[in-house]
Each structure stands twice: as C-alpha cells, then as structure tokens.
Amino acid sequence: MTRGLMLLPLVLGLGLAIWLWGFGGFATLEIWAAEGQREVQNAMARMLxxxxxxxxxxxxxxxxxxxxxxxxxxxxxxxxxxxxGGYGLGRRVPMLRLSSLALVSSLAQAATAVVLVYAGVFVFNWTRQRMVDTADRLLEPVSYGxxxxxxxxxxIRGARRLWAAWREAQAHSGPGHHTHEDGSCSCGHKHGITLDEATHVHSLRDAAVLIGSVAIRPCTxxxxxxxxxxxxxxxxAGIAGAFVMGLGTxxxxxxxxxxxxxxxxGALGQVMGGPGAARVAAGIELLAGLLVAVVATQLALSALSLL
Structure with missing residues (x-):
C-alpha cells in the first residue's frame, strides 16, 4: 500500500507529460495562459x-x-x-530547499526587470521598444542557453556516477563480496557511495547557477x-507590482x-537502498539532464530564429 502511494506521483507525472507532449497539451496551456494574461493586462491598465x-x-x-x-x-x-523541474528530478534536493530556490529565482527575475528598466531609462536612455527587445531577443536566448x-x-554528473557505480560493481562482484545498504561489503571495506552521498546537494554554486539561469530573462x-x-x-507601485508578479510566478x-x-x-522508493538505488538515481539525473538540455536548446534556437 505504501509503495503504491509512493508510485502515484510518478504515474500522475508521466500521464501529465504524455498529455503535454503527445496530445497537444502545451498548445492548449499556452492559449489559456495567453488569454489570461491579456485579460489581466487590460484590467491592470484600468487600475493604473x-x-x-x-x-x-x-x-x-x-x-x-x-x-x-x-x-x-x-x-x-x-x-x-x-x-x-528538471533539477528536482535529476538531483536529490530537499523539497524545502528546491522550493526556496524556485521562490528566489522568481523574485530575482523581478529584480532583473527593475534593473533593466531603470538602467535603460537613466543610464542608456533607451526607448520602451529597446528595453523589450533586450529582454526578448537578447536575454531570452541567453537564459535558454x-x-x-x-x-x-x-x-555529465549522472554519467560519471553511473560509470563509477558500474566499475565498483565489476570490481567487487566476485565471491566473498556482499554489499550492504551503507555501501560496505562483507570484506569489511566500503566500496562506492550510498544514495544519500551520491545525490544530496549542499553547494552554493548550484544554487547560484539555478537562480542566475532563470533570472537572466525578466518577465516582459x-x-x-x-x-x-x-x-x-x-x-x-510599479516596482512593488513587479515583485508581486514574481510571487505569482x-x-x-x-x-x-x-x-x-x-x-x-516515488521512483526511488520502488528500489532498494544502497548501491542499486545510487545507480538508479544517477540514471534519473542523466535522463533529466538530457531532457533539460534538449528542450532548452530547442527553445534557444527558436528564440534565435526570430532575431
């Protein structure tokens, strides 16, 4: 029963992905969001x-x-x-930490918009169109890149961990070696890394890269x-509104x-702990990274084609 509940989010996520990519879900979602933005923009003009x-x-x-x-x-x-989403799938990040990164990156987008507009007004003497073009035609492909x-x-990190796990398995798969969940084996030594050691993220560099990649492109x-x-x-009022937009995002x-x-x-809960789970985690990281890289590259090329 518990294992089935752990698998439920994975099944729902796969179903959502199939709808988005296989049944036109992205187009439907984009139309709905665009209509919502237009209605809100008109109401904002009246409120201003x-x-x-x-x-x-x-x-x-x-x-x-x-x-x-x-x-x-x-x-x-x-x-x-x-x-x-891709990073959360690829790396074992605590939910609160990843949620905090999502919040900070959205607010950082608002800060980028404030800097762009007021630098454009007071430093570069840009027109409105120049600011919008900078956001859409320059910063958008840079962000996707x-x-x-x-x-x-x-x-790369997922591939390295898969390779390391495979080499460890080959080196210690002989007679007399039995690997336990803590990464140690019956010979008394620790071979390889455990799931927690392989996937936990404590690096400020990771956080800075994530936030910066999102914040580069401000909301138009x-x-x-x-x-x-x-x-x-x-x-x-405009500055406050920009940051409230960030909260909405x-x-x-x-x-x-x-x-x-x-x-x-949910996916990792279906496998046993120890080196086996570490290999599964590395595989998920590799596949999630591949998805992020391919989709982001396509979006960057699409943005560049409009220049």
Whole structure:
C-alpha cells in the first residue's frame, strides 16, 4: 500500500507529460495562459489609471492583478519550470530547499526587470521598444542557453556516477563480496557511495547557477508595468507590482518543485537502498539532464530564429 502511494506521483507525472507532449497539451496551456494574461493586462491598465487619479484603494487591486499576471505568465511553457523541474528530478534536493530556490529565482527575475528598466531609462536612455527587445531577443536566448548548459552538467554528473557505480560493481562482484545498504561489503571495506552521498546537494554554486539561469530573462509584463508606472510618476507601485508578479510566478514554480521532488522520491522508493538505488538515481539525473538540455536548446534556437 505504501509503495503504491509512493508510485502515484510518478504515474500522475508521466500521464501529465504524455498529455503535454503527445496530445497537444502545451498548445492548449499556452492559449489559456495567453488569454489570461491579456485579460489581466487590460484590467491592470484600468487600475493604473485609477491609481494615477488618486484612488488609494486601486493599489491593492493592482497588486492582486500583478500576482494573477505572474501566475498566468508562469503557467505557460517557460524556462523557470523547465530548470526547476528538471533539477528536482535529476538531483536529490530537499523539497524545502528546491522550493526556496524556485521562490528566489522568481523574485530575482523581478529584480532583473527593475534593473533593466531603470538602467535603460537613466543610464542608456533607451526607448520602451529597446528595453523589450533586450529582454526578448537578447536575454531570452541567453537564459535558454544557460539552462541547456545546466542540463548538460546534469548529464555529465549522472554519467560519471553511473560509470563509477558500474566499475565498483565489476570490481567487487566476485565471491566473498556482499554489499550492504551503507555501501560496505562483507570484506569489511566500503566500496562506492550510498544514495544519500551520491545525490544530496549542499553547494552554493548550484544554487547560484539555478537562480542566475532563470533570472537572466525578466518577465516582459514586468518590464511593461515598470515603464508605464515610471511614465505615470508612480514608480514605487510599479516596482512593488513587479515583485508581486514574481510571487505569482513562484506560485507555479514552487508547485513544480514540489511535484518534481515527490516524483523522484516515488521512483526511488520502488528500489532498494544502497548501491542499486545510487545507480538508479544517477540514471534519473542523466535522463533529466538530457531532457533539460534538449528542450532548452530547442527553445534557444527558436528564440534565435526570430532575431
């Protein structure tokens, strides 16, 4: 019963993947998210006019709409979910830690939008179109390229661990060797690494790479909001709205983080602990990295083709 419950998230995740890739789920989701963003944008324009007219109550309405826009923005196929989900599947990261990385990366996207707009206004004297082009035509393919590199990094690490596990298995598969769950064998020595040693992540470098890869490309909606509020003289409302958009985006990316960790643990729960589980974990890391690298590369090439 317990093992069946652990397998349920994996089955649901595979079903979702089949729907997204095999039955047009991505197109349906993209249309729904785009319609939602358009409706929210129109409502935001009305709310901004009220706010500029001195209606203090409009600020709360604007923040709610910013959150909704961030949610719809994140619901469409995008780079943040790809990276967070792929990393959560590929590496054994505690759920709270990966969820925190998803939250911070979404807020970092908002910070990038603020820096882009106000640097464009006060330092480079850019037009609105120049700022949007910088976000869409320059930073978007750079972000996808960085994510593809992270995927390749996962592939290399997974392949190394699979190779190391295979060599250890070959070296210690002879008579008189019986491997226990802690990685030790009947000869009294420890051969290879355990599942926990192979998959836990404690590196600040990993966190910085994940956050930076997502944050490179700011949300276009946040860029538009910041430009409009600057022109209207309500800069602080725009900056606050950009970060609330980040929270709306995080509501989706954190969910993806939770699902990816749950799916991974459900898959690993089907195998015994010890070196066997470590090999399975390495294989999952390799496959997840390959998926991230391939999809991110395709998205980067698609973005470059529009230049």
């Amino acid at each position: 006019r009220r706010l500029r007219g001195g209606d203090a109550a409009a600020l709360a309405g604007l923040m709610w709409l910013c959150f909704a826009y961030g949610f719809f923005h994140a619901a469409a196929p995008g780079h943040g979910k790809l990276l967070i 960085a994510i593809a590199v992270v995927g390749l990094w996962l592939v 909606g946040a860029v538009f909001l910041l430009i409009l509020t600057w022109r209207m003289g309500i800069d602080l 995080a509501s989706v990316t954190v969910t993806v983080a939770v699902l990816s960790v749950t799916m991974r643990e």
